[in-house]
Amino acid sequence: MAADQEPPVAQGSPAELGQLRERIDAIDLKLGELISERAACAQQVADVKKAAGGAALYYRPEREAQVLRNVMAHNHGPLDDEEMARLFREIMSACLALEQPVKVAFLGPEGTFTQQAALKHFGHAAVSVPMSAIDEVFREVEAGAVNYGVVPVENSTEGVVNHTLDNFMDSNLKICGEVELRIHQHLLVSGVTNTDSITRIYSHSQSLAQCRKWLDGHYPHADRVAVNSNSEAAKRIKGEWNAAAIAGEMAADLYGLEVLAEKIEDQPDNSTRFLIIGTQEVPPSGQDKSSIVVAMKNQPGALHDLLRPFHEHNVDLTRVETRPSSSGTWNYVFFIDFSGHIDDEPVRAALRAVGERASDLKVLGSYPKAVL
Known part of the structure; x- marks a missing residue:
């Protein structure tokens, strides 16, 4: 062995562990510097938005969805895609809080699955505000007391949450996103x-x-x-x-x-879907979903006439729910979810055809498909 050559380090020895820990410490320093650099850039984004004037939108659902999808697409392990995306979600949440903390109302009290869904979507830097009822969540968002609301809409075992659907019939709020949460009881x-x-x-x-x-x-x-x-x-x-x-x-x-x-739910894949409600219309993210509510006249073939345009224009339906009308004018009210954004031409064509057959058609929103 040459005089200036270090002796080999035995695998699993204290010296090897020390070298690995030093490497981890060096990586941690780099991570800290990069996160701080990202946070400073986020502050600059806020300054640019303020300088532009008008009502600046600090939280952009389509942009966050694109970032998280990109993170997952470029992840090579050993952390799985969702775990990596969750780490970036928290970084993005903390950076957004430097611009303007997001205030989110949820169906409370604290400790509910709806709060868990809110934190999963917005990160722990968001300010979550519990409400005692779904209609109170809608009212808080409509009044501008909070930026967004989170409400449950359907469970894989027990079906749709009718109270949430009913609130959309009289509200001008838009669906800005969705969250899918595995429910472990x-x-x-x-x-x-x-x-x-x-x-x-x-x-x-x-x-x-x-x-x-x-x-x-x-x-x-x-x-x-x-x-x-x-x-x-x-x-x-x-x-x-x-x-x-x-x-x-x-x-x-x-x-x-x-x-x-633990995990005493009867269905091991038990999950609940939550909706993010707000006042903004969300631009396309590349992988989107849309929701509408349609009123049809009580006549033979009404449901067939409603669904046919989606088939003709190759628009994939993901959910169709029927609710009794709250008005004597409408006999059937259908809540429909489908893949695609309202700005997509096939979706536009399908909705034009639906509008010709319907008593009323209301677009509840186009929003990114759930990433996490």
């Missing part, structure tokens, strides 16, 4: 719970329904008490020795509860 207990004597289980009615088979098998004789939210259920059991709650991990952490049984 846990059986929670508090420090005072006697786990051998549980006779009452609290949860939201949908959560109780999503765990029906598990409850039949494990607690067939326990009373199932429906409350306004899973968070309310979590709070209630703090003072009841014979009660448990069904809620998510966020509620467990918030209220200091223990998970007695």
Whole structure:
């Protein structure tokens, strides 16, 4: 061995670990510098928007969707695509807060899956404001008290949330985005719970329904008490020795509860879709979805006439829901989701044809398809 050559480092030795840690420290310094550089650039973007005058839109749903898709497309591991995108979501959230913190109303109270969806979409730098009802979320956004709202619209097990659809019929708000959230339900207990004597289980009615088979098998004789939210259920059991709650991990952490049984939902792929509502129209992002509400006259073939233009113009329908009319003028009201943006020519052609057949047609919004 040459005199100036270092001896080889044994694999797994303290010296090798020390070298790897030094490398990680150097990478961390570079990451910190790059994140600070990105944040400074975001501040410059805010300055340019302010100088341009008018009502500046600091949060751009289509731009964020494009950035996250690009991150996932260029990811080569070992972190998976979604994990990498979540890291960038938080960086983007923190940078946006330097421009202007986003204020978001959600169906509360704190600890609900809707708050979890809001934080998943906007990041933890956003200011989340709990509301006690879906119509209050709509009112807060309409009044300008918050920038956006987050409301549930459908669950893969229990179906559509009709209250959300009904609010769109009388609102001028636009759908600006969507969030898909895997729903894992846990059986929670508090420090005072006697786990051998549980006779009452609290949860939201949908959560109780999503765990029906598990409850039949494990607690067939326990009373199932429906409350306004899973968070309310979590709070209630703090003072009841014979009660448990069904809620998510966020509620467990918030209220200091223990998970007695995890992932008790009957369907392992149980998920809920949430909508982001706001006042802005969103430009195309490249991978978009649109939502409309259509009123049709009560006559034979009405549904066929409504759906045919989408087939003729090769527009892919993703959801069709029927709601009773709130007015005597409309007999059928259809909520329709489809792939594509309102600015796409095939979509324009299909909607022109639908408009000729419908009593009324209202575009609820075009928005990026859920990335995370």
